[in-house]
Amino acid sequence: MGVLGTAGQARYARRGVNHPVTHPDAPPPPHATVAFRRGLAAHLPLWVAEGTLTESAAEAFHARYQLDALGAETRGRFWAALYIFGAALIGLGVIALVASSWPFLPAAVKVGVLLGAMLLVYALGYRWRHAPGNRPGLGLAMELLGVLFFGANIGLFGQIFHLSGSYTAGFGTWALGATAMAYATGCAPVAVVALIAAFNAFAWEDWGAGNVVWRMVQVLGLALVGVPFAFWHRSVPVFALTLLGVAVAYLITAVGNESVALLFCGMPALGLLFFASGVLLLAGPGRTGMARAGMILGVAGVAVLLYVASFLGFVEGVLSEASYKDDQQTGGLAAAVTVALALLVALAAAKPALRDASIRPLAATMAVLVPLLMLCTLSGSSLGIMLASNGGLVVLGGVLIWTGVAREARSGYWGGVLLLALLLLTRFMEYDTGLLMKGLAFIAAGLAVLYTGAKFEGYLDRRRTSHAS
Amino acid sequence: MLRNRAVWYALAVALQVVVLLAMPWQKYDALIDGAEVQLRVQPYDPMTFLSGRYASLQYEVAGLSDDLGLLNLAEGEPLYCVLRPEADGLWARVSMSSQFPTLEPGQRLLLGYKERGRAIFGIESFFLPEEDAMGIEEKLRNRGSDCRALVLVDDAGRALLSGLMIDGVRYEPGQ
Numbered sequence: 283m284g285v286l287g288t289a290g291q292a293r294y295a296r297r298g299v300n301h302p303v304t305h306p307d308a309p310p311p312p313h314a315t316v317a318f319r320r321g322l323a324a325h326l327p328l329w330v331a332e333g334t335l336t337e338s339a340a341e342a343f344h345a346r347y348q349l350d351a352l353g354a355e356t357r358g359r360f361w362a363a364l365y366i367f368g369a370a371l372i373g374l375g376v377i378a379l380v381a382s383s384w385p386f387l388p389a390a391v392k393v394g395v396l397l398g399a400m401l402l403v404y405a406l407g408y409r410w411r412h413a414p415g416n417r418p419g420l421g422l423a424m425e426l427l428g429v430l431f432f433g434a435n436i437g438l439f440g441q442i443f444h445l446s447g448s449y450t451a452g453f454g455t456w457a458l459g460a461t462a463m464a465y466a467t468g469c470a471p472v473a474v475v476a477l478i479a480a481f482n483a484f485a486w487e488d489w490g491a492g493n494v495v496w497r498m499v500q501v502l503g504l505a506l507v508g509v510p511f512a513f514w515h516r517s518v519p520v521f522a523l524t525l526l527g528v529a530v531a532y533l534i535t536a537v538g539n540e541s542v543a544l545l546f547c548g549m550p551a552l553g554l555l556f557f558a559s560g561v562l563l564l565a566g567p568g569r570t571g572m573a574r575a576g577m578i579l580g581v582a583g584v585a586v587l588l589y590v591a592s593f594l595g596f597v598e599g600v601l602s603e604a605s606y607k608d609d610q611q612t613g614g615l616a617a618a619v620t621v622a623l624a625l626l627v628a629l630a631a632a633k634p635a636l637r638d639a640s641i642r643p644l645a646a647t648m649a650v651l652v653p654l655l656m657l658c659t660l661s662g663s664s665l666g667i668m669l670a671s672n673g674g675l676v677v678l679g680g681v682l683i684w685t686g687v688a689r690e691a692r693s694g695y696w697g698g699v700l701l702l703a704l705l706l707l708t709r710f711m712e713y714d715t716g717l718l719m720k721g722l723a724f725i726a727a728g729l730a731v732l733y734t735g736a737k738f739e740g741y742l743d744r745r746r747t748s749h750a751s
Numbered sequence: 752m753l754r755n756r757a758v759w760y761a762l763a764v765a766l767q768v769v770v771l772l773a774m775p776w777q778k779y780d781a782l783i784d785g786a787e788v789q790l791r792v793q794p795y796d797p798m799t800f801l802s803g804r805y806a807s808l809q810y811e812v813a814g815l816s817d818d819l820g821l822l823n824l825a826e827g828e829p830l831y832c833v834l835r836p837e838a839d840g841l842w843a844r845v846s847m848s849s850q851f852p853t854l855e856p857g858q859r860l861l862l863g864y865k866e867r868g869r870a871i872f873g874i875e876s877f878f879l880p881e882e883d884a885m886g887i888e889e890k891l892r893n894r895g896s897d898c899r900a901l902v903l904v905d906d907a908g909r910a911l912l913s914g915l916m917i918d919g920v921r922y923e924p925g926q
Contacts, residue, residue: 393775397768404764412756432767436774441805443775443782444912446876459767466756466763 316352323349365423366471373430389442396438400431411467426471429460433479449486453479461507470517473508477520480507481527489538494612497535498619504528518571525556525579532620541613542600546659546667548617549587550652551624556580557648558624558631561641565634578693581644584651585678585701591655591671592705593712597664621656640688647681675705687738690745695738703727781911785903788834788842788859789916792900805878806891806915808900812844813863813870822868824849830870831908832861841899862908874902874912883922890917 326343329335335343344350376399387395403424411421433456440447460476463469484500508524511517532552536544560576563569591597628649635645651674658666679702686695706727710720775782792808812832815821821830831851834842835858842859846852847870854860863870877900879887890896901914901923914923 389775397771400767401764404760408757408760428764432771435771439771439774440876441878443778444874444877445774445778446871446873455770459763459770462763462766466759 319347319349319352322347323352362419362422365419366426369423369427370430373427373434376431376434392442393439396431396435400428400435403431404428407467422467422469422471425463425467425469426475429463429472429475432456432459432463433475450483453483453486457483457507464507464511468511468515470511470515470520473511473515473517473520474523477504477508477523477527480504481531484531485534489534494535494539494541494544494616497531497539498616501528501531501535504531512572513569516569516572518575521572522575522579525576528552529556529579529583535616536613539613540600540603541617542659543614543617545600546587546591547656548620550584550655551617551621553580553583553587554648554652555620555624555627556583557645558628558635561631561635561638561645562627564638564641565631577641577644581648581678581682581697584648585675588651588655588671588674588678589701589704589708591667592675592708594664594668597667597671601662601664624652640685643681644685644694647677651678672705672709675701679705687741690742692742696735699731699735703731778909778911780905780907781903781909785905785911786859787913788836788861788902788904789840789899790834790902791841792898792915804884804888805876806887808875808877808912810870810872810875810900812842812847812861813872815847815865815868815870821847821849821865824865826865826867828865830863830865832863832870832872834859834861859904860906860908861902861904861910872910874900874910877912877915880922887915887917887922 322343326335326340326349330337330340407421407424407428409421410417410424436452436455439445440452457476457480460472460479464473464476481504484497484504487500505524505528508520508527512521512524529549529552532544532549535541536549541548556576557580560573560578560580562573563576564573631645635641651670654670654674655667658670679698682694682698682701684698686692686698706723710723715723791811793811812834815830824830828849830847830849832847833845833852833854835845835855837843845858852860861872863872865871891898897916897918899916900912901916901921903911903913914921916922
């Protein structure tokens, strides 16, 4: 069989073209989305007919982007979604069914039924995914169902034997088993279940327990559930969900322990860490989606923190009520470790960031804003924190708009516009400026958003037309 | 490659099975050889989606007071509660300490740990059978009811909740 394998091979062979360009098993390039490949499949014959593209070049594109596999991939995704939805419904049904207590069965029989059902589902999952004549979508759904069964079984074993325990222990146990299964199968939905369970284990524990070091170990554990998995399997949703979970868990620790160091030094350092990780991933091969997720979450995290710290009353309240004893000990230590880690990754990311002109200003802004906020925090000046935050938001908003234009990316442009508009609205609402002033400012801001937005969209259209031609 | 995958898959499944079996295994001795003690409890009845209806039990013997000198103990530290039988079938607390005690004939040990100013024995939840749940909840809400937990205790003090007795009626589902 030739490079194109089936229909494409025949199509181009009829035109007298048949030379292999790439290995038949080579996956399409990672940035080639299904929508892009579909468009390419539709346009290739037109371009060949117009004479824009030679037949051999068209065949090369056909092979490189595996256009023959498109139909099967789309069907596979549909079936996988259907199977996962079905498996989730069955899992919920089983949980509710068994939660009804089964009073008529002895404990040993209940245990046998529950374990047997779980093992059967896992056996079917393995067979359908890996045995000859496989049905990977259905197998994946069975693996997901197995992990849901495992979680339900933890609650049900407790019920059968009247074992009382904390939600943290229950969800932690579920996360342990689900993580092992996620790594064994490489199944992203199972990894998502593991992440949700791990985050619940964290969140159900007393927020203000006081043991910051233990909480930081848990945050690290949460990261280890998802980050290596996402890296090996190039899973953008798992990566993004992990970073989000880590950020929220970190924030819970900072707020629960009233730690200024964690809130105003550790949190921005975490944002820088995410952003720098994204820059590093962008410089490497094949993880563009993960890189974007890291950079967006990093910038968004720092922006949210700056926004919160832009309220003088809030900052004064935090500084006056915070537990300084805790700050100077474990909170400060944990924040220092986060800062050191962020610094290491940021240094590693500096070279690729400097090389890419379109992200250089954003990287420089992050590299200046984060230490600035830390310095203001260390000085203990609430006014300094507030001014740095407001100034930082203005700069960040402007740089995001510039980055959006330079990279022709709507997310950057509109993110920056939203940030600046939100800042303007907030400050005018926060301070007593008079209704006339407020009205004029809001109208001016609205007109600016509409005008510049229309200009940007026009610019994008022109650029895309020029790329296409 | 396929073989490796199968091995990792089997290990992950085995881990889950071991974790599940370890849950009741801790209470195996109490289940097989445990002696029954009856302890007075004050229940209330919450519900969770995962586990259905259950009565949360507060044991009379679990309270810690200043005179026991245990309130300054760190959370999670072990507590040893010595019980002796009373005339009405209930068991009463003789002592509570953080040191392993010496038992006199007829006494039983209940092993717990400190949590939020009380001793926790791991037997604080009683899951109600669905068809009896309404009736039991009604009795539990009646302040005058005589509510006792039926607890199996092994020689090491590990306890397993086997049922409830409310006004002399025993509820022991599925054991």
